[in-house]
Amino acid sequence: MFDLNQVCENAKEALKEISILGIDEKNDILRKTADALVKNSDEIIEKNKIDVENGVNKGMKQSLIDRLSLNKKRIEDMALGLKQIATLDDPIGGIDSMVKRPNGLLVGKKRVPLGVVGIIYEARPNVTADAFGLCFKTGNVVILKGGSDAINSNIAIVDSIRGVLKENGINPDAINLITATDHETTTRFMKMNDYVDVLIPRGGAGLIKNVVLNSTIPVIETGTGNCHIYVDETADIDMAANIIVNAKTQRTGVCNACESLVIHKNIAQKAIPVICNILKQKGVEIRGDKTVLDIYTDAIAADEEDWGKEYLDLIISIKTVENIDEAISHINKYNSGHSESIITKDYANAQKFLERVDAAAVYVNASTRFTDGFEFGFGAEIGISTQKLHARGPMGLDALTTYKYIIYGDGQIRP
Structure with a gap:
């Protein structure tokens, strides 16, 4: 039986390790993950065929079948996105500003990971790889809740990624997939604010509205596209x-x-x-x-x-x-x-x-x-935000960071 609490606990624990990985180590894993996706493409495509066949039998629209479908070219594009992410500057640890106050205190803003990022999305298997790449590069851990229509594809992609992590001594819980496909599990996931720091829905208007209305986790809304x-x-x-x-x-x-x-x-x-x-x-x-x-x-x-x-x-x-x-x-x-x-x-x-x-x-x-993270030079995107707080438009690496203030003193006390 799927244990959602255990998955969320594992993700929170993995964050301690993932958030402090060095840039060279992260980039090496991203390149190896890209190579593994291409190497395992035949197996991934076979699993994807099951999802596509199920979609056709359910009467899914052709445009949505296209979004669900994978082939070697699309998997190579997923791999290319991961490799491009590996070439980008790492925002984590960057100092946005450093100001000296009249009392001698140095007050700065340092870029840090958001933490555990939850993503609820529909039949878009490419999101699985993109989300891992962007979250891993920024020291975040990701929990994925993909749609039931793409479950076999998502499992195959996540298995490939976790395999690379294990082989290289990295906690595989850097990426987690909720394999339960029932609505009750999705609803419970939206309430896991003790473990998940931010939730990002990707999909149609119904999915996004459901998450915005029911989540107790802060939501970055990726809206529909009229x-x-x-x-x-x-x-x-x-x-x-x-x-x-x-x-x-x-x-x-x-x-x-x-x-x-x-x-x-x-x-x-x-x-x-x-x-x-x-x-x-x-x-x-x-x-x-x-x-x-x-x-x-x-x-x-x-x-x-x-x-x-x-x-x-x-x-x-x-x-x-x-x-x-x-x-x-x-x-x-x-x-x-x-x-x-x-x-x-x-x-x-x-x-x-x-x-x-x-x-x-x-x-x-x-x-x-x-309007796409890859086209904008971000390597990939975690989604396209249509709201105005925190992030807007294609969300790349910077959108998956927050900041903390760092203050240097030499004995100051407040009068």
Whole structure:
């Protein structure tokens, strides 16, 4: 029988060792772990096939099957992410500032691990390796609660990682996997604040809301991705179409995929047919307002729910606006704080969009699909935070640290 308390106790105990490992030792383990994942890829893929087959039999959407599926290339990418993490500077132990007070005290801020990090996530096996790499590099211990849809894949990946740790004399409880798949265990895990220092949910709106409402552990919220692209009146239409097709169809089951378009009325007659025809060729269903329907007859009418929906599917909504101010207002009303982009040749409008759109990542003339820890140079990511406290956007190494004040004196007492 799975013993959640014992797993959490083991993780807390392992933190004593993991938090003080040296940078060379951590980087060596990360590189060896990467090599082991590639070496064990056949076994991992075989276990993943079981999960994929189960998902197909349950009627899982194709976009989610894609997110669940592993192949040699994806495992090599996971390994590459670990190796890139190994090349990055270690934030742990860094001194953010050191100030001398009038009384002679030296007051500084030193970067330290968060502690035991819990992650609850859905059918994304790549998260398993990414989470270990980032947590291990920053001296944290991680407890993973993956979705039941990916349980066989996650077990295989964790077994590979723990094997490397054991072979190199490192406490294997640096990474822990909750193998029980029932909801009761997940609920109990959210209450383990005696052992777990922070909880990070990764998944759909339902999962995130459940964790935020029920956890007694501090939560870093990684939100859903209702990402917009605004086509300004000066936009290069071919550039816009190329960016939109990439953002919508390169992978549909990810949080940085474009779900909504906003188009300036002055370019609508030219831009909508070009953009919609290409999207239609890719199998995308178009849901638009009255102007869109008048211009593109293959579209269907959008309703209020469409403006704020994360489809994770081959569906996109299109809203036409009078000006950039209306575009920004619409985006700020319906977005999820994730990623927003403007396509424009107008520098002033680009700067206005960057300044006024409230999101973790705001782009000019680029795809929202770049909101990703690997693409931002972090090696990987623990999630994409859409909240504003502690961390925002793709969460790399720095986001998995906190600080403590260190004070040097030479006998001072407070009068």
